Amino acid sequence: xxRPAFFHSVSGRRAGSPPRRRRGFGAWRSGxxxxxxxxxxxxxxxxxxxxxxxxxxxxxxxxxxAVLAGSVIARAQGGRWASxxxxxxxxxxxxxxxxxxxxxxARRDRVIDVILEGSEELPVAVVQRExxxxxxxxxxxGLARSLEEMAREAAAxxxxxxxxxxxxxxxxxxxxxxxxxxxxxxVLRGGRxxxxxxxxxxxxxxxxTSPLNGxxxxxxxxxxxxxxxxxxxxxxxxRGKARRGRCSHTLSRCPGWRQS
Numbered sequence: 001x002x003r004p005a006f007f008h009s010v011s012g013r014r015a016g017s018p019p020r021r022r023r024g025f026g027a028w029r030s031g032x033x034x035x036x037x038x039x040x041x042x043x044x045x046x047x048x049x050x051x052x053x054x055x056x057x058x059x060x061x062x063x064x065x066a067v068l069a070g071s072v073i074a075r076a077q078g079g080r081w082a083s084x085x086x087x088x089x090x091x092x093x094x095x096x097x098x099x100x101x102x103x104x105x106a107r108r109d110r111v112i113d114v115i116l117e118g119s120e121e122l123p124v125a126v127v128q129r130e131x132x133x134x135x136x137x138x139x140x141x142g143l144a145r146s147l148e149e150m151a152r153e154a155a156a157x158x159x160x161x162x163x164x165x166x167x168x169x170x171x172x173x174x175x176x177x178x179x180x181x182x183x184x185x186x187v188l189r190g191g192r193x194x195x196x197x198x199x200x201x202x203x204x205x206x207x208x209t210s211p212l213n214g215x216x217x218x219x220x221x222x223x224x225x226x227x228x229x230x231x232x233x234x235x236x237x238x239r240g241k242a243r244r245g246r247c248s249h250t251l252s253r254c255p256g257w258r259q260s
Contacts, residue, residue: 046110046113047107047110047111047113047114047126050103050106050107050109050110051107051126053103053106053107054100054103054104054106054107057096057099057100057103058100058103060096061093061096061097061100064089064092064093064096065093067085067089068086068089068090068093071085071086071089072086107126108130111126111127111130112130112199112202112203114127115127115130115131115134115195115196115199116196116199116200116203118196120194120195120196130195131195134195134198134199134202135193135195135198139198139202140188140189140193140198141188141189143185143188143198143201143202143205144184144185144186144188144189145185146205147181147182147184147185147188147201147205148181148182148185150169150174150181150205150212151174151178151179151181151182151185152178153171154169154171154172154174154175154178155175155178169210169212169213170212170213170214170215173212173214173215173216173217173220174212174220176217177217177220177221177224180221180224180228181224183228184201184224184227184228184231187228187231187232188201188231191232193231193232194230194231194233196230196233197227197230197231197232197233198231200226200227200230200231201227201231204223204224204227211223
């Protein structure tokens with residue numbers, strides 16, 4: 001039996017008409033939903049679990065924020081009962097905001113792990129966004145500046161200056177590899193580099209278990225050689241693909257990849 005023409009769906013769209021293009025908040029929610037669908041990633045993968053945890057926490061945050069907004073409106077209209085609900089919802093929203101920040105950082109760490117494994121061209125929105133952030137000129141310049149400052153402070157430490165916060169590296173150890181750090185900074189500032197290599201530099205500079213924070217000079221030299229090799233991997237791979245006539249190293253230019 002044919003449905004009547006006047007029948008409308010829940011969204012207000014006439015039956016049989018083409019779907020409307022989402023705008024504003026609806027488009028944002030649709031993008032978040034597509035981002036949560038990690039195509040090509042197993043459900044038990046750490047990135048999939050971190051993404052699901054983030055999505056659940058974000059959903060809880062939205063619900064509590066809606067309750068808080070409704071309570072404020074009710075209190076403004078004279079409802080005294082809403083005062084307690086405002087206090088409880090505010091406290092819960094603060095706790096969920098902190099948890100949400102932890103979830104975001106946890107997912108970023110899992111994305112970095114995926115990139116470090118060599119899957120930087122995985123056609124997943126969150127991976128490609130992190131890849132673009134790593135390869136951005138601003139991020140590369142910031143990491144290069146951090147490496148150069150480490151080398152400068154380790155080579156000529158200012159003994160008369162009082163430090164409120166101790167350095168995040170061992171100056172006596174870093175002083176032996178100051179030239180290697182400056183060389184890494186130069187590689188970051190110019191030429192073709194891989195997101196995997198930049199992620200390795202970021203872990204080297206910012207991670208708590210970095211060899212820069214230890215006392216093993218041999219391990220630090222080995223890590224610097226590995227990071228330099230990963231950074232220069234891009235130019236070699238690009239030349240090899242150009243000779244074979246394949247697509248570019250940039251995934252967004254590859255005709256076989258469809259952006260979500």
